[in-house]
Amino acid sequence: MDLAGGTGSLLRRWWHWLLLLAGVATLQWLFRTVDSFPAGLDTFFSDPIDRFARWSQANRRTHWLFTTIFNPFSDAVRVGLNSVESALLWVPWFVLPIAVFLLVARSRNRLQAVVASLAMAYPGVVGLWEVTVETLALMTIAVLFSVLLGVPLGVACALHQRVNQAMRPVLDAMQTVPAPVYFVPMALFFGIGAVPATMATVIYALPPVVRLTTLGIMEVPSQAVEASTVFGASRRQTLRKVQLPMAMPTIMAGVTQTIMMALGIVVLATLLGAGGLGQEVMATLTQRRTGRGIATGLTVVAIAVVLDRVGRAIAGMDRSTAPGRMVTGMAIGGVLSLVLVGRVVGWIDFPEMWDVKAFDPIDDLMDWIRDNLRWFTRGMNDAVIIWFYLPVRDFLTETLAWPVLVFGTAWTGWRVRNWHLAVFIAGALTFIGLIGMWDLSIDTLTQVVAAVILSVVIAIPVGIWAGQSRRVEAALGPLLDAFQTIPSLVYIIPAVTLFTVGVVPGIIASVIYALPPGVRITALGISQVPEESLEASEMFGASPRQTLIRVRLPLAAATIMVGINQVIMMVLAMVIISGLVGGGGLGFETVSAVKNSDVGIGFEVGAAIVAMAMVLDRLTQAGADRFRPPAAT
Amino acid sequence: MTIGEGQSASLEVEGVWKVFGQRPDRALAMADDGRSRAEIQEVTGQTIGVRDVSFEAHKGETFVVMGLSGSGKSTLVRCVARLTDVTRGVVRLDGRDLTAMDEADLRQIRRDKMSMVFQHFGLFPHRRVIDNVGYGLEVQGLRRDERHERAERVLDLVGLEGWGDHYPQQLSGGMQQRVGLARALVVEPAVLFFDEPFSALDPLIRREMQEELLRLQASMHRTIVFVTHDFDEAIKLGDRIAIMKDGEFDQVGTAEDLITRPATDYVREFTKAVSRAKVLTASSVMDDDAVVPASRSVSRGTSVEAIIALLLADPEPIAVVGEDGERVGSVDRSAVIELI
Ligand SMILES: Nc1ncnc2c1ncn2[C@@H]1O[C@H](COP(=O)(O)OP(=O)(O)OP(=O)(O)O)[C@@H](O)[C@H]1O
Ligand SMILES: [Mg+2]
Numbered sequence: 001m002d003l004a005g006g007t008g009s010l011l012r013r014w015w016h017w018l019l020l021l022a023g024v025a026t027l028q029w030l031f032r033t034v035d036s037f038p039a040g041l042d043t044f045f046s047d048p049i050d051r052f053a054r055w056s057q058a059n060r061r062t063h064w065l066f067t068t069i070f071n072p073f074s075d076a077v078r079v080g081l082n083s084v085e086s087a088l089l090w091v092p093w094f095v096l097p098i099a100v101f102l103l104v105a106r107s108r109n110r111l112q113a114v115v116a117s118l119a120m121a122y123p124g125v126v127g128l129w130e131v132t133v134e135t136l137a138l139m140t141i142a143v144l145f146s147v148l149l150g151v152p153l154g155v156a157c158a159l160h161q162r163v164n165q166a167m168r169p170v171l172d173a174m175q176t177v178p179a180p181v182y183f184v185p186m187a188l189f190f191g192i193g194a195v196p197a198t199m200a201t202v203i204y205a206l207p208p209v210v211r212l213t214t215l216g217i218m219e220v221p222s223q224a225v226e227a228s229t230v231f232g233a234s235r236r237q238t239l240r241k242v243q244l245p246m247a248m249p250t251i252m253a254g255v256t257q258t259i260m261m262a263l264g265i266v267v268l269a270t271l272l273g274a275g276g277l278g279q280e281v282m283a284t285l286t287q288r289r290t291g292r293g294i295a296t297g298l299t300v301v302a303i304a305v306v307l308d309r310v311g312r313a314i315a316g317m318d319r320s321t322a323p324g325r326m327v328t329g330m331a332i333g334g335v336l337s338l339v340l341v342g343r344v345v346g347w348i349d350f351p352e353m354w355d356v357k358a359f360d361p362i363d364d365l366m367d368w369i370r371d372n373l374r375w376f377t378r379g380m381n382d383a384v385i386i387w388f389y390l391p392v393r394d395f396l397t398e399t400l401a402w403p404v405l406v407f408g409t410a411w412t413g414w415r416v417r418n419w420h421l422a423v424f425i426a427g428a429l430t431f432i433g434l435i436g437m438w439d440l441s442i443d444t445l446t447q448v449v450a451a452v453i454l455s456v457v458i459a460i461p462v463g464i465w466a467g468q469s470r471r472v473e474a475a476l477g478p479l480l481d482a483f484q485t486i487p488s489l490v491y492i493i494p495a496v497t498l499f500t501v502g503v504v505p506g507i508i509a510s511v512i513y514a515l516p517p518g519v520r521i522t523a524l525g526i527s528q529v530p531e532e533s534l535e536a537s538e539m540f541g542a543s544p545r546q547t548l549i550r551v552r553l554p555l556a557a558a559t560i561m562v563g564i565n566q567v568i569m570m571v572l573a574m575v576i577i578s579g580l581v582g583g584g585g586l587g588f589e590t591v592s593a594v595k596n597s598d599v600g601i602g603f604e605v606g607a608a609i610v611a612m613a614m615v616l617d618r619l620t621q622a623g624a625d626r627f628r629p630p631a632a633t
Numbered sequence: 634m635t636i637g638e639g640q641s642a643s644l645e646v647e648g649v650w651k652v653f654g655q656r657p658d659r660a661l662a663m664a665d666d667g668r669s670r671a672e673i674q675e676v677t678g679q680t681i682g683v684r685d686v687s688f689e690a691h692k693g694e695t696f697v698v699m700g701l702s703g704s705g706k707s708t709l710v711r712c713v714a715r716l717t718d719v720t721r722g723v724v725r726l727d728g729r730d731l732t733a734m735d736e737a738d739l740r741q742i743r744r745d746k747m748s749m750v751f752q753h754f755g756l757f758p759h760r761r762v763i764d765n766v767g768y769g770l771e772v773q774g775l776r777r778d779e780r781h782e783r784a785e786r787v788l789d790l791v792g793l794e795g796w797g798d799h800y801p802q803q804l805s806g807g808m809q810q811r812v813g814l815a816r817a818l819v820v821e822p823a824v825l826f827f828d829e830p831f832s833a834l835d836p837l838i839r840r841e842m843q844e845e846l847l848r849l850q851a852s853m854h855r856t857i858v859f860v861t862h863d864f865d866e867a868i869k870l871g872d873r874i875a876i877m878k879d880g881e882f883d884q885v886g887t888a889e890d891l892i893t894r895p896a897t898d899y900v901r902e903f904t905k906a907v908s909r910a911k912v913l914t915a916s917s918v919m920d921d922d923a924v925v926p927a928s929r930s931v932s933r934g935t936s937v938e939a940i941i942a943l944l945l946a947d948p949e950p951i952a953v954v955g956e957d958g959e960r961v962g963s964v965d966r967s968a969v970i971e972l973i
Contacts, residue, residue: 223755226716231769231820232744241771245759 016415023407031401038433045435045607046600053188053599060191074195077141081194084137089130092342093349095335097121100306102331107313116309119302126295126359127352128280135276136303138194138269139262142201146258150206151251154213155239164214171207176613178573179204179265180590183272184602187594197266197274205262212254216247256311260485263304267487268577271594281489288497291362297490304485366497373498381504384450389503393446397439406430409615417622424618428611437586437608444575444585445612447503451510451571456564459515463522463563464548467556473523480516488513488577506578506587514570518563525559526552561624568616576609586612641856642727642746642823644690644713649722651705651712651880654679657720670879682708684880685722690824693854697871699861699903705880706860707752710828713858714749715739726824744773748817749826753833754809756801762788762812763797769820787819791845807838811845818849827859831866843869864903868912876900888912909972910938918972919953919962927952927963937972940964 011018060066101117123132157164182203186196220243228238244251270278277296284293370377396405406429414422432441466473491512495505529552537547553560579587586605593602652660660679663672670681682705690696698706711717713724715731724731726746731739748769756765764771766787767780775783781797788797791811801809810830817825831839843866850857861867867874868888875885876899884896892912895901916933918940930952931940943951950965 221753221755223751223753224757226711227749227751227755227757227816228768228772229716230714230743230747230749230826231772231816232740232742232747233768233772234740237772241768242757246757248759 016411020408020411023411024404027403027407028401031403046604049188049603050600056188070189074190077195077198080141080144081137081198084140085133088133088136090343091339092347093124093129093351094347095338095342098338099335100310102335104309104313106328109313112309112313116306119305119309122302123299126299128277128296128299129349131275131277131280132299132303134194134274135266135278135300138198138201138274138276139259139266142198142205142262142266143255143259145198145202146205146209146262147255149202150209150254150258151213154210154251154254155217155244157210157214158217159239167210171210173610173614174203175207176569176617177610178576178613179268180271180576180587180594181606181609183269183594184590184599184606187272187602188599192273194274197269197272200272201262201265201269204265205258208257208261209251209254212257213247213251216250216254217243219250220246252311252314256308259307259311260304263300263307263485264487267300267489271591277487278489281487281493285489285493285496288493289360289363290366290494290497291359292357293490293493294362295359297486300487300490301482301485366494370498377498381499381502384504384507385502388450389446392449393443396442396446402433402438406433409619413619413622416619416626421618421622425615428615432608432611435604435607437604440586440589440605441608441612444572444587444609447507447510447575447585448568448571448616451507451514451575452564452568454507454511455514455518455567455571458511459518459563459567460522460560462515463519463560464526464553466519467523467526468548468552473527476519476523480520483512483516488574491574492578506575509578510571510574513574514567517566517570521563521566522556522560525556525563528559529555557627558624561620561627565617565620565624568620569613572609572613572616640823641692641854643692644696644824644856644858645723645725645728646689646713647687647723647725649683649686649709649712649724650720651681651683651708651717652679652720653682661721681880683712686877686880686882687722688875688882688885690856690858692856694872695850695857695859695870697859697861697867697874698877699864699867699871699874700877701862704877706862706877707828708880709877710749710826710858710860714747714826744769744820746823747826748820748822748824749828750810750813750817750830752829754801754813756809756812756816758800758802760800761797762793762799762801762804765801765812766797766815766819768816773820783819784815787815790818790849791815806834807842810834810842814842814846818853822855824856824858827857829860829862832862839866846870864907868907876903889914889917893917910941911936913937913972915940915953915964916961918968919964920968921962925950925952925963925965930954930960931964932956933961937969941969944969 056063056066060071097117097120100120101113104113104116123129153167157167179200182200183196186200186203190196190199224242224246225238228242233241266274266276267278267281270276270282277299280296281293284290284296406426409429410422410426413425432438462476466476488509491509492505495508495512499505499508533551533555534547537551542550575585576587576590579585579589579591586609589601589605590609592598593605650661650664654660654677656677656679659677660673660681663677664681664684668676670684674680684705686709688696698709700706708717712719712722713731715724715734719732722732726742729742731742734742757768760768763781763784766784767775770780770783785794785797788794791814793808793811793815796804796808796812801812804812810833813830831842834842847870859867859870861870871888873885873887874891876883876891878899884891884900886894889912891900892904892907892909895904914933914937915931915935918937927950929943929947929949931943932954933956935953940951944964944966948966950963952960953962953964955961
């Protein structure tokens with residue numbers, strides 16, 4: 001073997017690394033004197049948008065765009081919100097828990113019925129019913145809109161290939177965008193208040209119902225559709241009599257997801273002045289009342305529990321096992337007469353039993369922890385800031401020339417997928433720089449990286465542990481459920497109480513927020529490994545450790561990567577939200593833009609967030625694909 | 634009730650092609666040059682599902698299409714029922730060209746004349762049995778009580794009285810296909826398509842369903858296009874049988890034709906496993922000119938199986954007589970043994 005050939009093959013194997021090295025060195029040297037990204041398009045977007053915002057401010061009452069479209073629409077939504085609200089308050093307090101009990105008990109599960117009914121009573125018990133009703137009204141209207149919009153869209157996607165191709169990337173993008181980004185355009189068109197909050201919720205919650213409607217329709221066996229056609233049914237008849245009814249369970253699953261997403265965002269929507277539970281949470285946040293914050297947060301969990309159990313009871317209602325008409329009729333009649341009795345007797349508002357003050361001992365506990373664990377929290381705070389956050393941020397913004405970062409990320413995209421992704425990444429990053437969001441984005445990115453590292457370090461081992469043991473998984477399940485439904489803002493309260501203001505509470509809250517899906521998906525990946533593969537490994541005398549490292553982990557790797565992708569996306573969303581507590585970066589800018597109606601900046605920040613979210617999402621998804629074993633052919 | 638009084642229709646299929654893929658023209662051009670299906674698949678990436686198939690199913694005839702998995706049977710039925718577009722060729726129902734029809738006319742003709750029974754039943758799980766059966770009437774716009782009454786009657790006919798209020802998935806496989814059959818019969822179709830309707834059933838039930846279909850067809854005389862991969866089933870049900878391979882018909886004929894005069898090795902391969910004694914008749918084993926003295930006689934159409942029974946009882950040759958009672962030949966042991 002001659003030397004030249006050896007060098008050749010080495011070169012062939014390593015040339016992309018050489019390319020990276022050469023590129024980085026050259027760019028770093030070329031741009032050593034240029035310090036920040038030339039924001040060539042700094043005002044390119046914000047100027048026209050600001051102009052439009054000013055114009056719309058001035059013409060809100062006169063121009064036809066507002067007087068014939070946006071304003072009447074707003075009014076209609078407002079009427080809807082108010083009527084749902086007053087309807088819920090009109091009903092005597094004891095009726096809803098009883099109705100929920102009866103509904104869930106239909107599926108013959110008494111225990112679940114009791115749980116759901118207690119959850120329904122919880123907001124009233126802690127004295128938050130009226131606030132909760134505001135939030136419920138917003139959700140109801142938003143979900144109604146999402147379904148009215150989403151189901152036809154989903155059907156169109158299922159029936160027309162073209163529509164589907166056009167919608168898919170839009171839906172993908174919608175699901176990667178952190179919710180606060182939607183607030184800015186809504187504020188632009190609808191101002192501040194419950195209406196823009198409703199519309200932002202609609203957009204945020206729309207994708208699942210569209211997707212699952214499409215899926216449901218496409219999953220209808222072709223034989224059923226053909227059977228309908230062959231008997232001379234028109235397309236409309238087939239859709240109405242066969243496809244929609246058969247897709248209904250899947251569509252309902254989509255609606256449930258949409259409801260949960262709406263629930264997840266309503267608290268945040270307070271940034272748009274929506275009132276309701278969100279406002280309450282914000283109040284506890286500024287007062288650092290962890291106990292009350294938790295009490296309020298649990299309200300959202302309680303609503304989620306009620307919706308989930310009721311939804312399941314409805315979905316699980318098999319026609320053949322459902323109770324007869326008589327029983328149903330009696331139940332409905334009973335509930336109606338309860339309403340009547342309550343109204344006549346005047347027993348309507350919740351009796352004052354408790355209020356959020358009952359949770360004040362938690363505040364004392366938190367204060368005690370804060371005072372006595374100062375050595376730890378302070379130490380951790382300083383460690384994260386001094387050893388990680390500042391050095392990384394400064395390295396990325398000051399030491400490294402910006403083209404190096406663009407080149408390096410694009411190179412990674414090229415390696416994990418193809419040059420299309422590389423071009424996309426380079427374009428997206430350059431865009432962020434050009435609109436003048438480079439430094440803020442790097443700031444946010446640094447926080448995201450810190451939170452992701454922490455989350456992954458905790459989530460993966462816990463997930464592996466849970467995935468190997470049914471018992472651990474069963475024990476963690478309800479805990480993770482609760483964590484996933486507690487509104488994200490609530491996490492910030494204890495974090496702020498313990499770690500005061502700055503980036504660290506945001507990072508901590510992000511970690512807590514992103515842990516559940518990380519653990520869940522890792523556990524899923526681990527437990528999905530086929531039993532046969534494990535037995536095969538054991539038969540060859542592998543130790544449990546060897547089986548874990550050589551069989552389980554490699555086979556679960558793709559799923560775990562999907563989990564990491566989820567973690568990253570959730571961390572990003574939360575880091576944006578934690579801008580509220582002085583986390584700085586893009587989040588803070590969004591919040592202040594919404595608050596100050598600084599729409600132009602708001603748009604730019606939104607665009608930067610979207611670009612960053614898409615880069616992170618595509619990179620990690622491409623990474624996940626590389627771990628997948630090749631498909632059978 | 635019987636479903637006998639209705640009309641039946643003739644079905645003509647002329648040079649029908651079906652190509653799956655974006656560029657059917659390229660595949661057709663290659664096929665016209667006489668290239669094989671595999672070659673065309675290789676070069677153009679287009680799949681030929683049906684290749685130049687022609688046949689006619691007469692009024693009241695059961696025409697069976699028989700072939701192995703992937704031979705294109707389902708595709709052919711879907712072309713004929715116009716569930717899919719025909720790439721080239723013509724399908725006529727009572728002289729009316731289905732391939733040239735617009736959506737609305739086609740729908741009307743389906744409502745009036747066609748129905749179909751599917752391999753995996755194609756039932757609607759969200760509808761009760763009675764509403765499954767009444768579906769064809771429902772899309773025609775019939776009133777509910779009339780639908781139910783007619784559906785009820787056909788359910789009785791297929792032996793499912795009293796099951797109307799159940800959901801299909803609560804029934805056994807055989808019963809589900811009875812529902813499929815009832816759903817197809819209730820619209821009194823002139824043409825019935827069957828796409829391997831019984832192959833998902835276990836053998837006993839399958840035989841039962843075959844008998845059921847024979848019984849119904851004996852009184853209703855509909856035109857039936859029946860797809861199967863089971864030659865025994867084809868023999869049992871079919872007036873004529875087409876053997877399909879790689880999208881083409883190898884041979885079309887009666888069961889006896891196929892067994893005694895297979896056109897290709899492929900057809901021979903299929904017919905080999907069949908119990909010949911059951912299918913063949915006196916006319917294909919007899920010796921035409923031997924005028925042996927015989928004390929017994931059988932008609933031309935007597936199955937060989939029956940003749941064997943006679944010969945076992947008494948080894949003397951048997952005379953074969955024609956329709957008018959004249960002698961046309963004779964059968965002896967050696968002829969029968971040679972056949973088997
Ligand atoms: N929609 C389609 N697109 C592409 N190719 C198809 C399509 N439908 C069928 N084919 C191909 O056409 C050929 C014939 O399929 P078809 O379903 O008609 O066979 P079949 O004889 O009914 O088989 P089976 O007994 O399995 O039902 C097969 O090679 C199949 O792969
Ligand atoms: Mg088939």
